Amino acid sequence: MKLLEYLKEDSEAHKILFTGLDAAGKTSTILMIQRELSKFALLSPTRGAQRRIFSFLGKSIAEWDLGGQENYRIAYLKNPNKYFEGTEITIYVIDILNKDRHEEALSYLKDVIEQFEKLEIEPPIFVFFHKYDPALIKTSKNELDNSIDSIQKVISKDIKYKKIHFYKTSIYDPPTIIQAMSEILLSLYTKAELLQKTIEEFARKLEAKGAVIIDHNSLIVSTYFKNKESENILMSTMPYFLALNDSFHKFSNKSPEELANSHMLIQRFGDYFIFKEILIKDNSHEYYIILHKQTSEFNNSYFDTFGSLIQEVLKK
């Protein structure tokens, strides 16, 4: 590829397609990562293709939400250049509770893949087995898992797409969506590994059991865990720290700098959880860190150093 072409492509947003049947839960999933939960109650079927651009780790992501009602699906398939061209990542949402429509969902997945073949592109497809709700896992986990297994079998036997991956998600279990989306988005970045090394060193210095960096959307940028226990606690509580922080901000009359310089400390079962904004110069978005430690002490200057390190990594 010529350099100019490369630069042009690099400056364009990465296209992520959300597709699947109507009422599968695509828009709900997107609202969850935008932290727009208050809009859940007003949700109506998406009309046609809705596009939104957002930034993750300094790159533009163009998120396409393809309304899944049949008339729209037909229109997309008739015009692959408009809707499927340039897709870098596809998220295919399947409502696992609606068994009557699993066949239809699989058949549309085939249609989508056919469009990719026509366009000679091969974006990875991430299938979300959606509505895997905690309340249902309690009462009928086997049944849910069986229907997921049978869909998965059909996909590997009949569809045979090379780059296909699976997640179980539910809007009633926010970490399932946040973890899936973070992993998927990080796959676009070569600097993810460098961030990983940075956070590891930082966590060791602070003698932390675990550390998670998240962005303003509560998407995970990087993690470090000393053990599985710390991973379980931090991954499942992480979205709530940001929500808690938002609530405190709402009722505080402190300046943004004062707020950014302060931290939130939670003690639970003998361990400490520290939530702090990381100041990164020349960056329009906030980043946050959650640390899991055995003691409540930490040296504030470490955080500044850490902020500069991250800034360096993001620049590269």
Ligand SMILES: Nc1nc2c(ncn2[C@@H]2O[C@H](COP(=O)(O)OP(=O)(O)OP(=O)(O)O)[C@@H](O)[C@H]2O)c(=O)[nH]1
């Ligand atoms: N039980 C359960 N319901 C969900 C979940 N996610 C979404 N829903 C519900 O499913 C319905 C459809 O959700 P949407 O997000 O509008 O579905 P969509 O895929 O965007 O639908 P279209 O825009 O028509 O393509 C809504 O009533 C949601 O509340 C989930 O994880 N569990």
Ligand SMILES: [Mg+2]
């Ligand atoms: Mg929708």
